[in-house]
Amino acid sequence: MTLNSYFQIHHAVSISPKVTPIYQTSVFTFEDLNALEAYFQEPGQHYMYTRYGNPNTEELAQEVNKLEQGHGAVVTSSGMSAILTAVLVYAKAGDHVLCAEEIYGGSSSLLSQELTHMGIEVSFVPTDDIFSLEGYVRENTKLLLAETISNPMMMVMDLRQLAQTCQNHGIKLIIDNTFATPIITNPLTLGADLVIHSVTKYLSGHSDVTAGVVVASTPEDVTRASQIMRTWGLNLSPFESWLAVRGLKTLKLRVREHSSNALAVAKWLQNHPKVQEVFYPGLEQHPQYDLATQQGKGLYGGMLSFRITDDTEAVNRFMRGLSQVPFSPSLAGVTTSISYPLGTSHRGLSKEMQEKMGITVGVVRLSVGIEDADEIIKDLEKGLAAV
Numbered sequence: 001m002t003l004n005s006y007f008q009i010h011h012a013v014s015i016s017p018k019v020t021p022i023y024q025t026s027v028f029t030f031e032d033l034n035a036l037e038a039y040f041q042e043p044g045q046h047y048m049y050t051r052y053g054n055p056n057t058e059e060l061a062q063e064v065n066k067l068e069q070g071h072g073a074v075v076t077s078s079g080m081s082a083i084l085t086a087v088l089v090y091a092k093a094g095d096h097v098l099c100a101e102e103i104y105g106g107s108s109s110l111l112s113q114e115l116t117h118m119g120i121e122v123s124f125v126p127t128d129d130i131f132s133l134e135g136y137v138r139e140n141t142k143l144l145l146a147e148t149i150s151n152p153m154m155m156v157m158d159l160r161q162l163a164q165t166c167q168n169h170g171i172k173l174i175i176d177n178t179f180a181t182p183i184i185t186n187p188l189t190l191g192a193d194l195v196i197h198s199v200t201k202y203l204s205g206h207s208d209v210t211a212g213v214v215v216a217s218t219p220e221d222v223t224r225a226s227q228i229m230r231t232w233g234l235n236l237s238p239f240e241s242w243l244a245v246r247g248l249k250t251l252k253l254r255v256r257e258h259s260s261n262a263l264a265v266a267k268w269l270q271n272h273p274k275v276q277e278v279f280y281p282g283l284e285q286h287p288q289y290d291l292a293t294q295q296g297k298g299l300y301g302g303m304l305s306f307r308i309t310d311d312t313e314a315v316n317r318f319m320r321g322l323s324q325v326p327f328s329p330s331l332a333g334v335t336t337s338i339s340y341p342l343g344t345s346h347r348g349l350s351k352e353m354q355e356k357m358g359i360t361v362g363v364v365r366l367s368v369g370i371e372d373a374d375e376i377i378k379d380l381e382k383g384l385a386a387v
Contacts, residue, residue, distance in 0.1 A: 022242045023047075023055045052230050056241035061213065063248050064203065067182035068195050070215040072222030074229050075241060079178065079198025081234040082212025083107055083145070084115075086174045086194045089214075089224045090142045093119030098136055098171070100146035101126045102155055102357055105346035107145065107176065127155065131165050143172040148180040148187060149292075152305045152341040152365040153358055154279040156288035159295065163191025178202065178332075179303050183255040184296045188217050194225075201332035202302075204247040205254055209240045254334065254370055258302025261336075261376060262368040266304050268377050274384045276362070280304035302368045303331060305341070310362040314387045315340070318364070321386030324379040331367035336376050339365040 028047040030036045039046045047053050057075045065073035076082045083106075091097050099111050101124045111122045125136050130146070144166055149156055159175060166173040174194045175187040181202045187195045197203055199211035216222045229235055236244075259282070266280035281292035282300030292300055308318060319327050319338065328337040341359050354360070368376060 020055060020059050020242070020245070023050075023238050025054075025238070026050050050238065051233060051235045054235075054238050054241065056238040056245070057236050060199075060211075060236070060241045060245050060248075063245060064182070064197065064199075064213050065215055067248075067251075068177070068188055068215040069182075069186050070188050070195065071217055071219050073213050073215040074222065074225040075199070075236045076212040076214065076229055076234045077236050078210050079196070079200055079212040080106055080110060081229075081232075082196045082198065082214050083110055083176070084232075085212075085225050085228045085234060086196045086214050087111070087115065087120075087143065087145065088228050089194060089216075089221055090172045090174075091115075091120050094140065096121040096123065096138050096141045098122075098133065098141060098144040099124050100130055100144070100150070100157075101353075102150040102153060103145070103147055104151045104176065105341075111145070131158070131161055133165055133169055137169045137171065141169070141171050143174055143193075145174045145176070147176040147178075148185050149281065149301060149303065151179060151303075152279075152339075152346070152363065154281055154286070154303065154305060156281050156286075156292045156295065158288075158291055159185070159187050159190040159192060167191070179301055180296065181251065181255050181301070183252050184259075184299045184301055188215065190295075193217050194221060199244050200330070202255065202258075203251060204244040205251065205332060205334060206243075206247055207330065207333035207335075209243045209247065211236050211240055211244050255299060255302070257370040258332075258368055259299040261370065261373045262302045262304055262366075263300060264373040265366070265368055265376055265380070269304075269306050269380070272384060274308055274387050275306050276309070277307040278304065279306065303365070304368065305363055305365045307360070308362045308364065308384070308387055310360050312361055315362060315364065317386040318383045321383035322379055323382060324375065325366075325383070331365070333367065334370050336369035336371060336379075337367050339367070341365055 027049050039048055061073040061075045076085055123136055146157055163173050172193040175192040177187055177195050178198045178201050195215040197213050199213050214225045263282045266278050266283055269275045270278045325336045329339050346359050
């Protein structure tokens, strides 16, 4: 069979797959110049180049947008590229941006180490000042970046109040909703302008994809985010888009199980004599428990942190004592894992900032999976016995 005859047969047969195929191609074809012109006149009716758009990335964007109740979404190559895209939607050289002090270390590094080289000024806002922003907003301030639930100390942000504060100051609000997921919280409905996710984490959910997404509240912001993604080459591959869509199909079920297990584990840790503190929004002792309950639809997520003795060797003994829970510097997979914020996600912060945020030697972050909670607790007991 010649190549031409193959394509004739392919186009002659009506194909209606239940699952979107993987469009593993870097470029698409046009019948003639009229078709090419139609591509530029009617965006979305055809594809030209996978960096610009692909059926698999488009499907992922549409599905996440639906979950977040936005006006459109743009898929990116990683969570970090999603953060970069979101900030550049509103900020350029000469502008000033604000960032919550309690935030993922990678976000902090991107702003303070990279965007400052582009001429964007950055200021970090302490938690005590986050709902007033007094003394932080300047004439050239464009936005505030914050998280629904902070990493790793699990502080829950009052998004409605924060959005109102930003509106009062005439700046945009970008929310990283990775920890909460759209199953627990929808920041756009509470007043945020952009929502970002590391799709690598819960949205994909199986520790086999690296991806990000930006969801916008206006069509104009979708257009701008798409332009940044294309121009900077921040696009996601078709295969990883396909895998992420596959993961999304079980998101609601997974988040419920993650949350149920995390609550059981948090309560158990709270009563363990070798655990000094537990940070989990589902515990009644958590300072934002009422807010988390109201804003989180009765779910609190699968992430928690806890503090054992401030002794590096004791932490090492704990990690070596585990047989089922791996030490893995990421989160949100279907199997439980632990991480060490001081040595991974937040190691780039100054010692002063680490101590101010409470990220000390003894703090361990736990990403609770969907195994039986008793199995997780049993392994944690083995680890703590070695402390």
